[in-house]
Amino acid sequence: MNTEKSAALYARAVEVMPGGNSRTAVYSSPYPVYVRSGSGARVTDVDGVERIDFLNNSTTLIHGHAHPEMVEAIAAAVGHGTSFGMPTPVEVEYAEALSARNATFEHVRFTSSGTEAVMMAVQAARAHTGRPKIAKIAGAYHGAYDAVAVNNDGSGNLISHAVTGNPEGVVSNTVVIPFNDPEGSLEVLRRHADELACVLIDPVPWRIGLLPASKEWLDALREFCDTTGALLISDEVGSYRVGYHGAMELLGAEADITVLGKVIAAGMPIGAVAGRRRFMGVFDPSKGKPALPHSGSYNANPVSMSSGLASLRLLTPEAHERIGLLGEQARVAMRGALADAGLDWEVNGLGSLFRVVATSAPAGYDSSAAAMKALYWKLLENGIHVGDSGLGCISTPMGEEEVAEYAAAFSTSLDQVLAEGRA
């Protein structure tokens, strides 16, 4: 596989950036493949190699690359100015459109990333309750905010390990609960009940396998929060795309506050906090100094707002249903290829999201992660881009042809990985 130009770019990058990188998730060893452009479901790298993009920037690009309606909306917005020290009409229009997506989105507020939205949702819960502690799912990822950068690496144990340098004062205020384990979760939550501001969950947490939350577990969390006054926060930055009204509605549950990002603008920087009025009131500056002041130079900038409005217009119930069916086709095809290869790996996901979970190391590989990395590179050679941890998704420009191409490449790549391990 020709990656000469990527190698040359990386050699320059390491001179001016730590590890030549600005985003850990995008790094690949020995160096990442650099992309030149994207169009629809396909991306072209700097060496001219075209691939079908099933990663879509960690599932953000639900309408693929350079969708004509998205480009038109963003270009028109840029032409009138990229940001102002005043609100713009499109912020109101987009807030109305987003609020209409779910009955619990009574009030919405915008940020420029999912990380910021998680941070503001947690701070809102702390401001509303006056309590310091938060609970999160063991192993789940919620972005870079230090309060949630605890036990977020996919390991399901309940020991609160944190990112390097996270101070004890922060880590001690974050407790972790076992995913989909009602009794185990309640045992932890009850121990901290009078100090808990919120229970923060991802209803389809991708780092611990991309399995949906069970109704039993969600009901147990809902009842705990109703009883103790802690807020139930659903972080749907990644999982919102599983249903027109979001993941919690699809799973039969309700959050007090929902965090959104990625697909709600599908390409321009975005984050949103959407919740019941009584909880969002901490942000309200119209009745004197707000309990929780919150600013950000690009919050609700008209370019992101226009991108969001275009994305939501394209995200119809029919679009959701179609990409959900294609997601199931992809999951079924991958399970068949793994069975044919004699591998016990899992294929999980919901709607248009999927993830291959390498549960064992095939012959010749010293770990399942090493085998998954090998599969990532083989898929790149075979014309497919998907996450190096097995994460992938369907975008609206895709059809059965793209899924068939993916299925064929997945089967071929799997055979090549196993053959190399045996060699």
Ligand SMILES: Cc1ncc(COP(=O)(O)O)c(/C=N\OC[C@H]2NC(=O)[C@@H](CON)NC2=O)c1O
């Ligand atoms: C549930 C959830 N909450 C918050 C965030 C942060 O949003 P962001 O600041 O807009 O990236 C995210 C962001 N991204 O999740 C995927 C993320 N996590 C990762 O570990 C790697 C996955 O790479 N294959 N790359 C990523 O971008 C999220 O999924």
